[in-house]
Every structure is written in C-alpha cells, then in structure tokens.
C-alpha cells in the first residue's frame with residue numbers, strides 16, 4: 338500500500354487530524370521522550386497488523402500500549418500494590434509495566450502476540466500526552482523505523498524510513514535522544530525484562546525489594562519462551578490442503594475451512610485474524626488444527642513464524 342504520508346504540526350489542526358486517522362484505523366507516528374513511536378489503535382486488529390506490516394517485522398513481537406494516565410491503564414490491566422507504587426513514582430515516564438491483561442480490556446490479541454499479559458506505559462512527552470488525551474483510546478506503538486534500522490528521533494528520520502507506509506507523522510521536534518523504557522514484569526514476581534531509562538536500582542528502591550533479572554539474551558519474544566505462553570491446546574498442522582478426521586481447519590484464500598484468515602488472500606487481514614481464530618478453535622476443544630499454506634512474503638513471514646511456534650513439539 339503506497340500512501341501520501343502527511344506531516345502534522347503539534348497544533349489544534351494537527352492533533353485533530355492525527356486523532357481522525359487513528360479512529361479510522363490508520364497509523365500515526367508520534368514523538369515520545371524516548372524515540373518516535375509508530376502508533377495505531379490498540380483495539381483495532383487491522384491497525385495493529387498494519388504496524389507490523391509497515392515495520393516489515395518478520396515476527397509478531399509484543400508491543401507496548403500507550404495511555405495518558407495510570408487511571409486509564411487500570412482499565413486495561415489487573416492492577417496491584419506494586420503497580421501502584423511504580424506508577425506513582427515513575428509515570429509519566431520511561432518505564433513500562435507488564436501486567437495481566439483484563440478480560441474486558443478489548444485490546445487486539447496481536448498487540449501482546451497472544452500472551453495473557455500487556456505491556457503498558459504513560460509517556461511524558463507533552464505531544465504524546467496531548468494526542469493520547471484527545472484520542473481517548475490505547476495506542477500501540479513500537480519505534481517508528483523499519484525493522485532492523487535505527488530508531489528515529491526526528492520526524493525527518495521517521496519519513497526517511499516509513500514515508501508512503503503510514504498515514505502521518507506528528508512533528509514534535511527532536512526527542513531527547515533517550516534510552517528505551519525500562520520494562521518491569523509484575524505478572525508473577527517483580528522482574529526486570531529490559532533495562533532502560535529508569536535505572537533498575539531506582540526501581541528497587543521504590544519497591545523496597547530486589548528485582549529478578551531476566552536472563553541475558555533470553556528475550557521474552559525468543560521462540561522457546563513464547564511458545565510455552567502461546568501454544569494452543571490442540572496440535573497444529575501447517576501447510577494443510579484439507580482437514581483430516583478430528584481436525585478443525587483455519588483457511589487462507591478460497592478454501593473449505595472452519596474459519597478463514599482471509600478468503601481474499603489478504604495478509605494484513607490474515608494477521609489481524611490469526612490469534613482470534615487460533616483461540617476460537619482451541620476454545621471449541623479441537624484436538625487438531627489444520628492450517629492452510631500462507632505465502633512467505635510480507636506479513637506472511639510473521640504469520641508463518643507464529644504458526645511454526647504454535648506447531649512446534651511441546652515438552
């Protein structure tokens with residue numbers, strides 16, 4: 338999809354236009370105190386699928402959701418005493434909390450790559466704050482650069498990488514070339530998932546306890562870790578042409594199946610539906626799920642990566 342990427346100013350008209358784009362499921366790059374983010378409505382499956390498409394990411398890594406306040410964050414995640422302590426101390430700011438997602442959150446499962454937790458943050462940048470206030474919804478936003486390229490700290494950097502792939506960039510000047518946000522997991526015991534702008538010791542002082550440190554190099558998005566969270570109960574069989582006895586089928590394209598990722602063979606639509614369909618068939622108690630072949634191009638790479646993990650042998 339080739340678009341005319343608009344450059345919006347951080348004024349009345351610019352915020353209004355940015356909100357209208359987000360409401361319609363479009364993508365807006367926004368400045369935060371760390372780097373420019375590539376934002377889309379976190380409740381809109383298609384908008385989230387388009388974030389991955391625009392970045393050319395070969396994998397569905399979970400994304401951080403941005404909200405204007407801790408009060409709003411509480412409507413999406415299960416709050417806890419520790420969350421309250423850290424939010425009071427460090428929000429708005431460069432700290433992300435990973436908490437159990439609320440059953441009524443309404444967030445696209447593509448945002449957290451099918452995990453039962455959600456990464457959430459209240460950014461301090463005044464332009465991000467104003468946009469989130471005016472939009473009034475959760476914004477999923479990874480850094481606004483094509484996968485594998487350096488993170489953008491000006492609107493010009495964003496355009497250099499994503500011009501024609503997103504609807505707009507909201508120009509908030511140069512970001513303080515900050516560090517990424519510190520990510521703290523609070524779903525089990527308190528764990529440092531990624532070091533960043535707020536030092537771990539400062540967080541430990543606020544919590545009055547030590548953080549467990551995530552093993553070096555063992556990214557949560559690494560295959561092993563994700564599979565255990567993600568794998569459906571049913572055995573998953575890939576590149577299936579037809580269902581076998583006892584199987585339910587997830588199709589792609591013009592095929593006979595139980596649920597179709599995209600009858601029109603549209604990979605963005607398929608990505609938007611992927612987690613919904615897997616969960617739906619799993620919930621039906623399928624013992625086996627057969628999946629049509631998905632082309633290894635564009636978002637198909639990320640879809641196939643996720644399906645291979647779902648199909649991987651379990652311990």
Ligand code: AMP
Nearest residue numbers: 399400401435454455456479480557558
């Ligand atoms: P970025 O958007 O580039 O700042 O990266 C987001 C980071 O947050 C990635 O390293 C993810 O692995 C991490 N993350 C997002 N959601 C979760 C989650 N539910 N559990 C653990 N880590 C997460």
Ligand code: MG
Nearest residue numbers: 479480481488
């Ligand atoms: Mg990044």
